[in-house]
Amino acid sequence: MGSVLDTMECPRCKGEATTDFYYKTGEEYVFCPSCGYRRECTYLRDENGNLVTKDGTDNYEFKNLFWTEKEVQPLACYGIKFKESIATQMGCLETTEKIEEFRAEVESRKDELELAYISSYDTESETTTLEKLIDLTTPS
Numbered sequence: 001m002g003s004v005l006d007t008m009e010c011p012r013c014k015g016e017a018t019t020d021f022y023y024k025t026g027e028e029y030v031f032c033p034s035c036g037y038r039r040e041c042t043y044l045r046d047e048n049g050n051l052v053t054k055d056g057t058d059n060y061e062f063k064n065l066f067w068t069e070k071e072v073q074p075l076a077c078y079g080i081k082f083k084e085s086i087a088t089q090m091g092c093l094e095t096t097e098k099i100e101e102f103r104a105e106v107e108s109r110k111d112e113l114e115l116a117y118i119s120s121y122d123t124e125s126e127t128t129t130l131e132k133l134i135d136l137t138t139p140s
């Protein structure tokens with residue numbers, strides 16, 4: 001399915017968020033790599049990734065589907081890049097426990113990593129804090 005990648009101003013931290021818009025269905029995914037803000041406007045799918053229909057049949061007309069909008073405003077987000085990988089994986093850290101788990105994971109696998117960071121957003125001071133745990137991408 002075709003999608004259009006674009007960027008927009010993050011509604012939370014005003015950073016640059018990426019948007020992935022599926023023009024055939026109107027579904028949209030937004031992710032901000034600075035604060036972890038995420039918004040998903042999609043048709044409801046079951047755990048296998050199949051569209052859920054209102055009448056339970058295989059009629060996938062838009063009016064027979066459930067439209068869902070989900071917004072996630074996590075405490076922080078992370079980026080991690082393994083040495084043999086070309087892509088940086090990014091995701092959300094919703095709770096302080098998740099942040100601690102991520103730190104432990106990075107610590108235990110640090111020989112395999114090229115880059116690992118935690119970026120958190122403070123709603124009171126409205127500032128983003130980038131904490132680099134490992135960074136071998138910029139020679140010092």
Ligand SMILES: [Zn+2]
Nearest residue numbers: 010013032035
């Ligand atoms: Zn943001």
